[in-house]
Amino acid sequence: MPDASKRSPLLSRIDLRPGHRDGDFPAPGALRSMLPRAAVDVDAAVERVRPVIDAVRERGADAALEYAERFDRVRPETVRVPAAALREALDGVDPEVRAALETSIERARAVHADQRRTDSTTQVVPGGTVTERWVPVARVGLYAPGGLAVYPSSVVMNVVPAQEAGVEGLVVCSPPQAEFGGRPHPLVLAAAALLGVDEVWAVGGAQAVALLAYGGGEKGDTDGGALEPVDMVTGPGNVYVTAAKRVLRGRIGIDSEAGTTEIAILADHTADPVHVAADLVSQAEHDPAAASVLVTTSPELADAVDAELDAQVATTKHTERITTALSGPQSGTILVSSVEDGLRVVDAYAAEHLEIQTDDARGVAARVRNAGAVFVGPHSPVSLGDYCAGSNHVLPTGGCARHSSGLSVQTFLRGIHVVDYSADALAEVADRVVALADAEDLPAHGQAVTARFGRRKDR
CATH class of the missing domain: 3.40.50.1980 (Nitrogenase molybdenum iron protein domain)
Incomplete structure (x- = not known):
C-alpha cells in the first residue's frame, strides 16, 4: 500500500x-x-453554439425547447413558468433557507442602494448646461445557472442590483430540471418569487441567451404567450453561455464573459x-x-x-x-x-x-x-x-478584473448627456466650433451652427 x-x-x-x-x-x-x-476555449464553443442561436432566431420557443430536450433531457410544456409554480416553490421552502435568503436580499439591497447614481447638471456657461441623466435599461434577462449545483444566490445577486437601478422588465432564466417536471430548481423559483419577479423562463445554456436576445418570435411561447426579447443579459454560466453572449453582444448588452x-x-x-x-x-x-x-x-x-x-x-x-x-x-x-x-x-x-x-x-x-x-x-x-x-458575487474571471468590474447597479444604468444651450450661449462659442470643424475638414458641422444666426460661409 x-x-x-x-x-x-x-x-x-x-x-x-x-x-x-x-x-x-x-x-x-x-x-x-x-x-x-x-x-x-470560448472560440471553439462559439462554433458549437452558432447553430443553436440560428435555430432559436428562426423558430423561437420551439427550438429552445427542442434543445432543452436534447441537453437537459426534459422538455417543458412551456418556456414561461406558471405563476402558481412560483408561489408553490416559495411556500415549500425550508424556513431556515427562506430566512437565509431574506438576509441575503436585505444585505444586498443595503449595499446596492448606495450605488445608485444621481443626475448631475453642470452650468458650462451662462445659458449653457450639460446634464448627465442615469437611465436604467428597460428589460433585462438574468441567468441563474444549473449544472453541478443550484444557485438561488445568483438570482439574488442579479435581481437586486437590477431592481435598485430601476429596471422595470426582469426575466430570470434557469435550466429546466427533469427531477422537477421540466421547471427550474424550486429554490431558484422561490428566490425569484421572494424578490417579486414573476417572469421566469425554464431554459438554459446558449439557447437561453438566444431566446432572451430574439424573443419567441410571432408564435411566442408554445401556449401562445408572449416571450419578449430583452436589452441586456447578465449572470454567470458555462462556456456555452459565455460563447452565446460573445456571439450576441451588440444585439444585447452583456455584463461580462464570466x-x-x-x-x-x-x-x-x-x-x-x-x-x-x-x-x-x-x-x-x-x-x-x-x-x-x-x-x-x-x-x-x-x-x-x-x-x-x-x-x-x-x-x-x-x-x-x-x-x-x-x-x-x-x-x-x-x-x-x-x-x-x-x-x-x-x-x-x-x-x-x-x-x-x-x-x-x-x-x-x-x-x-x-x-x-x-x-x-x-x-x-x-x-x-x-x-x-x-457584496455581489457575479465577478470578473480569467484576469478580467484588470479592466472590468463585478455586477452592480451601474451595470444596468446608462449615462445620457442632455445638452441645453441658449442662443447667446451658442453664439458665444460659435467661432470655436467653426474653427474645429474646418480643422477637421467637416465644414457642414460649422454651417450647422452659423445657419442659426443667418450667417453662411460660402466655399
Whole structure:
C-alpha cells in the first residue's frame, strides 16, 4: 500500500523567491504567462453554439425547447413558468433557507442602494448646461445557472442590483430540471418569487441567451404567450453561455464573459492553514475546472496547507470534483519572498475573489489594484461574499478584473448627456466650433451652427 506521507501534494508549486528564479522578479506581462490559469476555449464553443442561436432566431420557443430536450433531457410544456409554480416553490421552502435568503436580499439591497447614481447638471456657461441623466435599461434577462449545483444566490445577486437601478422588465432564466417536471430548481423559483419577479423562463445554456436576445418570435411561447426579447443579459454560466453572449453582444448588452470561479489567497506566516485550506476547498467545490491559488511568503504555511487539504478533501462531500480542481493546471501555490512580491503576483493574476490573510491585512488590501472582490482578514471568507456579506458575487474571471468590474447597479444604468444651450450661449462659442470643424475638414458641422444666426460661409 503506498505511503500517504510521500504522496504528491494536490497543489503544484511555483517558486518565485530569489535563488529559485532566473534574474529579476518577473514583470507583470511575464507573470501572467507563468501563473496557473484555466484553459477555456470560448472560440471553439462559439462554433458549437452558432447553430443553436440560428435555430432559436428562426423558430423561437420551439427550438429552445427542442434543445432543452436534447441537453437537459426534459422538455417543458412551456418556456414561461406558471405563476402558481412560483408561489408553490416559495411556500415549500425550508424556513431556515427562506430566512437565509431574506438576509441575503436585505444585505444586498443595503449595499446596492448606495450605488445608485444621481443626475448631475453642470452650468458650462451662462445659458449653457450639460446634464448627465442615469437611465436604467428597460428589460433585462438574468441567468441563474444549473449544472453541478443550484444557485438561488445568483438570482439574488442579479435581481437586486437590477431592481435598485430601476429596471422595470426582469426575466430570470434557469435550466429546466427533469427531477422537477421540466421547471427550474424550486429554490431558484422561490428566490425569484421572494424578490417579486414573476417572469421566469425554464431554459438554459446558449439557447437561453438566444431566446432572451430574439424573443419567441410571432408564435411566442408554445401556449401562445408572449416571450419578449430583452436589452441586456447578465449572470454567470458555462462556456456555452459565455460563447452565446460573445456571439450576441451588440444585439444585447452583456455584463461580462464570466468563466469558472477562482480564488487567490495572499497569506503570510500569520495565516491559519485550516482557514486557508477550507477557503481553497470551498471554491474548488464549484466545478472541476475551478481555480484555487495560494500566494505565500511562508513555505511552512504552504506545507501545512497541503497537509490540511489532504485531510479536508478526504472528508468533504464532493471529493472527486474538488480533487480534480485542486490538482489541475489552474490551481497551485506560488512562493514569494515578501508581501510586496505577493501583491505583484495577485495583481498580475487579477482574481475573481482575493483573500488577504496577512499581518496588517487591511493595509495590504488597500494596496490591491486588480481583483473582482477583496476579502480582508481571517473572518471575511469568500463564502460570506457568496451569500450574506451584501457584496455581489457575479465577478470578473480569467484576469478580467484588470479592466472590468463585478455586477452592480451601474451595470444596468446608462449615462445620457442632455445638452441645453441658449442662443447667446451658442453664439458665444460659435467661432470655436467653426474653427474645429474646418480643422477637421467637416465644414457642414460649422454651417450647422452659423445657419442659426443667418450667417453662411460660402466655399
